[in-house]
Amino acid sequence: MASVPDIQFDTWYTYDQLTAFLQACAEARPDLLKLDSLVASPEGRQVWLATLTDPTTGAPEDKPAYYVQANVHARELAGTSAALRLIHTLLTDEAVQARLRELTFYVVPRTNPDGAEYAVTLNGPIRSRSVIQEKTNGLVPQDLDGDGKIRMMRWEDPAGPYVQDPEDPRLLVSRLPDDEGPFFQQQTEGLIHDYDGRAISLAIKSFDFNRHYPASWSHTVDAAEYPLQHPEIHAIAEFLFEHNNIFAGIDYHCGTQALLRVSGKAGELPESDLELMLEISAVCERLTGLTPMASSDYRQPWRKPISLPGNSDEFGYSVLGIPWFTIELGNSYSSAGIAAKDYFAADSQTRERDFRRQVLRFVDENPDHPWDWKPWTEFDHPQLGRVEIGGTGSGNDIMPHPRHIADLSVKTTEFILQHSDWHPQIALSALETIQVSDGIYRIRGRVANVGIHSTNVMSTAAASRTHEPVCVALELPEGVQIVSRPATYEFDALGPRSFRPLEWFVAASASAQISVRASHPRAGKVQVPMTLD
Amino acid sequence: MNDVPAVDFQRFYLHQNITDFLQQCQVAASDLMALSSIGTSPEGREQWLATITEPSTGTADSKPAYYVQANVHAHEMYGTTAALHLIHTLLSSPEARDLLSRVTFYVVPRANPDGAEYALSTQGEVRSRVTVNEKINGVVPQDLNGDGMILNMRWEDPAGPFAVDPEDDRIMMPRRPGDSGPFYYQCTEGLIHDYDGGHLRLSVDNYDFNRNYPIGWKHGTDTAQYPFANPEMQAVGDFLFSHPNVFAGIDFHGGTPAILRPDSLADEEINESDLELILEIGKMGERLSGLRLMSSRDYRASWRKPVVLPGNSKDFAHFGLGISWYVIEVGWGYSTAGIGPDESFDALQETREREFMRRIMRFADEHADTDARIVFVPWEDYDHPQLGPVQIGGLTRAAVSHVYPPEMEQISDGTTSFILEHAAYHPQLMLSGCEAVRVAPNLYRVRGTVANIGFLATNIMSTGLKSRTHEPVTVNIVHDQGVEVLSRPRAFEFDALAGRGGAQPLEWFVSANPGCDIAVQASHPRGGSCSHKLDLA
Numbered sequence A: 001m002a003s004v005p006d007i008q009f010d011t012w013y014t015y016d017q018l019t020a021f022l023q024a025c026a027e028a029r030p031d032l033l034k035l036d037s038l039v040a041s042p043e044g045r046q047v048w049l050a051t052l053t054d055p056t057t058g059a060p061e062d063k064p065a066y067y068v069q070a071n072v073h074a075r076e077l078a079g080t081s082a083a084l085r086l087i088h089t090l091l092t093d094e095a096v097q098a099r100l101r102e103l104t105f106y107v108v109p110r111t112n113p114d115g116a117e118y119a120v121t122l123n124g125p126i127r128s129r130s131v132i133q134e135k136t137n138g139l140v141p142q143d144l145d146g147d148g149k150i151r152m153m154r155w156e157d158p159a160g161p162y163v164q165d166p167e168d169p170r171l172l173v174s175r176l177p178d179d180e181g182p183f184f185q186q187q188t189e190g191l192i193h194d195y196d197g198r199a200i201s202l203a204i205k206s207f208d209f210n211r212h213y214p215a216s217w218s219h220t221v222d223a224a225e226y227p228l229q230h231p232e233i234h235a236i237a238e239f240l241f242e243h244n245n246i247f248a249g250i251d252y253h254c255g256t257q258a259l260l261r262v263s264g265k266a267g268e269l270p271e272s273d274l275e276l277m278l279e280i281s282a283v284c285e286r287l288t289g290l291t292p293m294a295s296s297d298y299r300q301p302w303r304k305p306i307s308l309p310g311n312s313d314e315f316g317y318s319v320l321g322i323p324w325f326t327i328e329l330g331n332s333y334s335s336a337g338i339a340a341k342d343y344f345a346a347d348s349q350t351r352e353r354d355f356r357r358q359v360l361r362f363v364d365e366n367p368d369h370p371w372d373w374k375p376w377t378e379f380d381h382p383q384l385g386r387v388e389i390g391g392t393g394s395g396n397d398i399m400p401h402p403r404h405i406a407d408l409s410v411k412t413t414e415f416i417l418q419h420s421d422w423h424p425q426i427a428l429s430a431l432e433t434i435q436v437s438d439g440i441y442r443i444r445g446r447v448a449n450v451g452i453h454s455t456n457v458m459s460t461a462a463a464s465r466t467h468e469p470v471c472v473a474l475e476l477p478e479g480v481q482i483v484s485r486p487a488t489y490e491f492d493a494l495g496p497r498s499f500r501p502l503e504w505f506v507a508a509s510a511s512a513q514i515s516v517r518a519s520h521p522r523a524g525k526v527q528v529p530m531t532l533d
Numbered sequence B: 001m002n003d004v005p006a007v008d009f010q011r012f013y014l015h016q017n018i019t020d021f022l023q024q025c026q027v028a029a030s031d032l033m034a035l036s037s038i039g040t041s042p043e044g045r046e047q048w049l050a051t052i053t054e055p056s057t058g059t060a061d062s063k064p065a066y067y068v069q070a071n072v073h074a075h076e077m078y079g080t081t082a083a084l085h086l087i088h089t090l091l092s093s094p095e096a097r098d099l100l101s102r103v104t105f106y107v108v109p110r111a112n113p114d115g116a117e118y119a120l121s122t123q124g125e126v127r128s129r130v131t132v133n134e135k136i137n138g139v140v141p142q143d144l145n146g147d148g149m150i151l152n153m154r155w156e157d158p159a160g161p162f163a164v165d166p167e168d169d170r171i172m173m174p175r176r177p178g179d180s181g182p183f184y185y186q187c188t189e190g191l192i193h194d195y196d197g198g199h200l201r202l203s204v205d206n207y208d209f210n211r212n213y214p215i216g217w218k219h220g221t222d223t224a225q226y227p228f229a230n231p232e233m234q235a236v237g238d239f240l241f242s243h244p245n246v247f248a249g250i251d252f253h254g255g256t257p258a259i260l261r262p263d264s265l266a267d268e269e270i271n272e273s274d275l276e277l278i279l280e281i282g283k284m285g286e287r288l289s290g291l292r293l294m295s296s297r298d299y300r301a302s303w304r305k306p307v308v309l310p311g312n313s314k315d316f317a318h319f320g321l322g323i324s325w326y327v328i329e330v331g332w333g334y335s336t337a338g339i340g341p342d343e344s345f346d347a348l349q350e351t352r353e354r355e356f357m358r359r360i361m362r363f364a365d366e367h368a369d370t371d372a373r374i375v376f377v378p379w380e381d382y383d384h385p386q387l388g389p390v391q392i393g394g395l396t397r398a399a400v401s402h403v404y405p406p407e408m409e410q411i412s413d414g415t416t417s418f419i420l421e422h423a424a425y426h427p428q429l430m431l432s433g434c435e436a437v438r439v440a441p442n443l444y445r446v447r448g449t450v451a452n453i454g455f456l457a458t459n460i461m462s463t464g465l466k467s468r469t470h471e472p473v474t475v476n477i478v479h480d481q482g483v484e485v486l487s488r489p490r491a492f493e494f495d496a497l498a499g500r501g502g503a504q505p506l507e508w509f510v511s512a513n514p515g516c517d518i519a520v521q522a523s524h525p526r527g528g529s530c531s532h533k534l535d536l537a
Ligand SMILES: [Zn+2]
Pocket: A073, A076, A253, A254, A255
């Protein structure tokens, strides 16, 4: 029998490696994991979805579900590894596995496989998707020197805006008044469309899939023409709309370490929602050490509160009405020991010089670091003449050391598991029947939510298109009739640890077998059989 | 004279009638008009697109283009009539011919063919599309008594909220103090899902396609889960994004007669020069069509808050595309009966429910000979499987929503005049003062000016500069082999040229042998293209 493979933490996953890992998991534990594709990317890769649950206790969509996605931004490959950690833990740790009796986990470890492949192989400049846009003096990134990577090109120019860092000449930094030359021009490795010697700019239209959700979407911020135009995010949104059993979501990213919640401070969000987000965040902070913040505060102190129209936190919270967090796993700076608060507080010179030196020092001390530095090497550029190609690809800044992800992903996984225990959970109690008259029975009981989250989860869920009431109905054999109203109870929502009374009158003969059935997509299903007597 | 079919003003067009009309147009005027489809509806109907231009002066997409759509809202099918009138005029009027040598018209006479077909054939309640959602005690609209229509059901009940109008017993009025019975409950004709005797509600999701555009879109306001989730609207959006030559447009609707201008922002917040242009063109439209220019913020009773319509076509066109766009509300049942904006916006409930309905019915009675609308269906007894004995019939949706069809002839004359004049405002590039001077052996200096002599700037609105469809004006030199441009830029790109003479100087140095031919060529999707030949002496 195949076994669940170990996660590699010495490198990032290519698409083929990711596919092999997931297929091996599906083969090793077909009883717990089902692998599907949400959609094929424009380049033909699958956006894999792993559905984890114990099907002997119910179908995946009949249980409350936790959703995790990663790698929406192409270069943020560490998110994929962290998402795989969750899958691995659920499949290999028996204590953890018990949750799959009550819960479903949906995991999309690589939302953007095309972008990730470009980042993991060529390491070129990309946010989520880069589309070449032919324009005069537009630089088209490509590998010119045949080393398989897109790095930087530099050439000497007395008017150049860059200079070698006096302390670590491998680094090219912005020139300061006191710097002595030589000075350099610097561009991404590539050829230039229609070059006439004037200023060069990147010839790519850059799309950010995390500005692409239909929530406060802005046409001036997203480069796409309308929300969900990209098939990958369209498929994700359709999946989330169709799966109204999902009660919480995590979006793994890489950047200065933090746990990000939706923008908005006290007074701007409903109090109860903000309180709940802070409570969940506190659990995360305790388990992972990640600092919780509103995404509007994820910035240098002198900047305006940032707004990220169309991002996933906004979509998860405002449109789906669920708690949704972005976990920023770190980057090369956090791996080199620079704390989030120091990074935000630093001025641009400290960031550009001191911090990058610190990163290079860390790389020197950790030869297993996948950071791939190439010494500046001369190259004859067909348009620019003699240049040097070298440095590192544009993706490396955003990548933490994989070993750090090996540690941190254990903690973020523990957070996800603990938070998943908060799911709303429907229960039936105090069920009783009495015969009130000849052939007429009264059935009473309570339907309760014994979970920590409301069935609405967030107040915004009440207006969400995925909103459904809690339903309680009787299942009756032939010949038994409900004579009271309502026949089926619909409760708009059940708060945490709250209940509602139930009452029916039915016409039946003695000893009829009936059952009471209660359900809510985010709180599961229960059915209790009763005998009328 | 060609055989362009006449527009039928006696009745409204079913999808098949539109298809026949357009196909006949295409046969009659195959030199001017091409017929294609921008999309296929979920029920398999084509969203027809008529592309009309004079081909001898350039292809459709090489000219500035005017876009017209109609019937996004299902019951507003008389917009289709106005759009067909425009097509008819473009294909048959000699004056339009000159305009077609400079401008392309894209006309989508029925953007929402499924909704319109449902509205026309069943008279059922629908904004753009209805889908059934299964709710407890939810009425699922359907024809029960086999007359093909989805009307009203009523049954007597002392607690019912409706009473019969004593002056016109066809009218069901919401009851008021002092009314004497009998009283009725009333709901849409149909069966009830999961009926347990409780309170009835409609078991449908009613989609409004004019809230489905991505600009200012709001979940919660739009029934759809995201912008362009309705394939018909995605087809419209994709068409407009892929046709950057579209500089202006009209979206035909029906309601209190008006020309509505872009307005999700208060006037103080709209760019001043944009607002001036919007008002200037709108006033021209008012003069030519007789329809009042209004901001849709004010398209309401005076005691209401300013109207904001997230995700509507005007904001999409103004903020998303940056073009000159108006919604024309051609009218509806009220205006047909002589109830205009002054009277209708501020009318009290009682007036609307009683007096207006009586006037609507009186108008219909007076025009019964020429009115193809069915405004009333006599109440007929019906044994409802869930509700017991009820009556089916009553006033149809056409009574309040549909214009008296013959009225469209005069209305269309006005709207077509406005559109033709608006279209003539297109940006137009021109090259002037082009000359080549020999400055040294085999070296020529080429100079000239590129100008926009059209009324509108190439970016149309200030918002056009940031639009996805924004393109610069480009001017380059087309030359033989052996000619080389030595100066830079080799091709000029100007972000925009203002209207009515906005101009930029041009200069190149070219190395060439005497006798070579070169041409200066300027183009912009919304400004057309032009070129000027020069021989290098
Ligand atoms: Zn990211």
